Amino acid sequence: MSHFYDLSATKSLPFAYLTLSQLGMTFSPRLRPTCVMTVRDLIFDVLRTLWSHKLRAFLTMFGIAWGIVSIVLMVAAGEGLRKGQETQARNLGKDVMIVFHGRTSLQAGGTHAGRVVHWEDPDVAVVQSDSPDCEYAIPELEQDTVRTHSNFNNAAFTVTGSYPQFGYIRSLDVGAGRFYDWDDMREARRVAFLGSDAAKQLFPGRNPVGDTIYLNDFPYTVIGVMAKKKQDSSYDGWDVNKVFVPFAAMRRDFPDKPPGTNSTFDQLLVTPKSVDQHTACKREVRVALARMHRYDPNDKEACPIWDTVQEAQAFKSMTDGMKFFLGAVGIVTLVLGGIGVMNVMLVAVRERTREIGVRKAIGAPAGTILRQFFIEALIIALLSGGIGLGVAFGFCALVNMLPMPDFFAGLIPSWSSGLIAAALLGLIAIGAALFPARRAASIDPIEALRYEAGG
Numbered sequence: 054m055s056h057f058y059d060l061s062a063t064k065s066l067p068f069a070y071l072t073l074s075q076l077g078m079t080f081s082p083r084l085r086p087t088c089v090m091t092v093r094d095l096i097f098d099v100l101r102t103l104w105s106h107k108l109r110a111f112l113t114m115f116g117i118a119w120g121i122v123s124i125v126l127m128v129a130a131g132e133g134l135r136k137g138q139e140t141q142a143r144n145l146g147k148d149v150m151i152v153f154h155g156r157t158s159l160q161a162g163g164t165h166a167g168r169v170v171h172w173e174d175p176d177v178a179v180v181q182s183d184s185p186d187c188e189y190a191i192p193e194l195e196q197d198t199v200r201t202h203s204n205f206n207n208a209a210f211t212v213t214g215s216y217p218q219f220g221y222i223r224s225l226d227v228g229a230g231r232f233y234d235w236d237d238m239r240e241a242r243r244v245a246f247l248g249s250d251a252a253k254q255l256f257p258g259r260n261p262v263g264d265t266i267y268l269n270d271f272p273y274t275v276i277g278v279m280a281k282k283k284q285d286s287s288y289d290g291w292d293v294n295k296v297f298v299p300f301a302a303m304r305r306d307f308p309d310k311p312p313g314t315n316s317t318f319d320q321l322l323v324t325p326k327s328v329d330q331h332t333a334c335k336r337e338v339r340v341a342l343a344r345m346h347r348y349d350p351n352d353k354e355a356c357p358i359w360d361t362v363q364e365a366q367a368f369k370s371m372t373d374g375m376k377f378f379l380g381a382v383g384i385v386t387l388v389l390g391g392i393g394v395m396n397v398m399l400v401a402v403r404e405r406t407r408e409i410g411v412r413k414a415i416g417a418p419a420g421t422i423l424r425q426f427f428i429e430a431l432i433i434a435l436l437s438g439g440i441g442l443g444v445a446f447g448f449c450a451l452v453n454m455l456p457m458p459d460f461f462a463g464l465i466p467s468w469s470s471g472l473i474a475a476a477l478l479g480l481i482a483i484g485a486a487l488f489p490a491r492r493a494a495s496i497d498p499i500e501a502l503r504y505e506a507g508g
Contacts, residue, residue: 100432103432110433114440117433117434117437117482122441122445124471125449128379129466129467133461134372135372139368140283150325150362151288152320154172154319158352159352159355164348170346171314171317175316175345176342180337180341189222191215191218193215193219194303194307196303196310197212200268206255210295211290215297215303216238220297226282227278228249233298238299243271243272244276245296245297247297273302343355383474391477395484409490431479431483449466
């Protein structure tokens with residue numbers, strides 16, 4: 054048997070186009086390469102391939118991780134701002150409307166414009182009974198000229214008198230002791246609830262509950278201290294620097310100053326039964342007060358109202374707009390990151406077309422080749438997604454360890470935004486890997502072997 058091969062029939066063919074059968078070479082079934090790879094072999098092969106293309110793998114992973122970090126941080130910043138402002142609004146009061154007295158700007162009932170209006174004690178019961186959409190309507194009387202001292206220190210604080218619901222409406226959480234109740238009101242007891250900073254100044258380093266303070270030399274027993282709270286808005290000063298007493302005691306010991314009388318007070322605090330009822334509640338309050346004081350109910354100058362519910366709704370609209378803006382920025386970021394990931398994956402797979410040809414030449418089916426590229430892209434997506442989420446959440450945790458301004462609750466990351474970004478960028482990476490790999494796996498292996506990178 055001759056051991057020389059007859060190449061005369063192939064003289065006109067380039068050597069790259071010679072097939073194994075034309076060369077007279079055959080494999081016995083026992084020696085043919087197996088087309089079945091175990092999962093372990095496939096994963097090891099994938100890891101070896103990624104390690105041999107470290108730079109391309111790093112660029113792809115960096116693009117995915119950076120896109121995830123950007124999205125998570127933008128959403129976290131927006132949520133932190135929204136949450137901070139929501140907390141500050143809640144610290145001022147729970148859906149409260151502060152009804153101030155003013156000066157008429159419209160003529161009504163034979164009275165001239167420019168008349169000063171003062172709220173009086175009988176107004177409270179009328180407003181409460183004639184306003185079915187309102188839950189509470191309580192008076193507030195204040196004095197900022199009361200001399201305050203204890204046996205340890207003295208200071209100048211605003212003294213405020215109201216009903217027991219005042220603590221709930223104005224979010225005066227109890228840090229020690231208790232807030233005044235209806236028994237204190239009915240008996241006009243001289244009891245005081247101190248703001249947290251007022252307690253520290255009057256009783257430095259001591260527990261003030263049960264001790265005595267003197268308001269214009271009237272002895273008041275301290276029954277409670279307010280918990281520390283942050284507040285970025287007010288109509289009469291910070292609550293931490295106030296002294297709160299029952300309305301009956303306030304009316305007796307510190308009546309309204311002229312031009313007020315012994316039956317007038319500073320402002321009315323009103324809360325609706327629900328947020329949806331606040332507009333109706335506000336209208337009912339205006340009508341009831343206008344009837345009591347004989348002015349036009351449409352005269353907003355006579356009855357100016359600070360509506361924290363309306364402010365909260367306006368802020369919600371602003372934060373919703375900010376969410377849409379951040380969402381648009383996030384989409385652009387994802388698109389740009391996806392384009393970068395796609396470009397890297399396309400170039401990486403195209404430059405491996407020759408490798409695909411070698412695999413096909415030794416018998417690897419197209420499905421096995423695609424499976425390898427799929428696992429490569431999946432590993433890259435999972436690793437970079439985990440790294441991106443870890444970096445984003447870790448950075449948020451580090452930032453939140455720093456002191457924050459009152460209006461900002463810190464970076465509040467969202468798992469949903471991070472997972473959505475990771476899923477989208479991962480799908481882009483997998484698609485960008487499978488598309489050119491599928492094309493390369495479908496062409497003739499000899500054509501794939503002739504492919505030159507960059508050509």
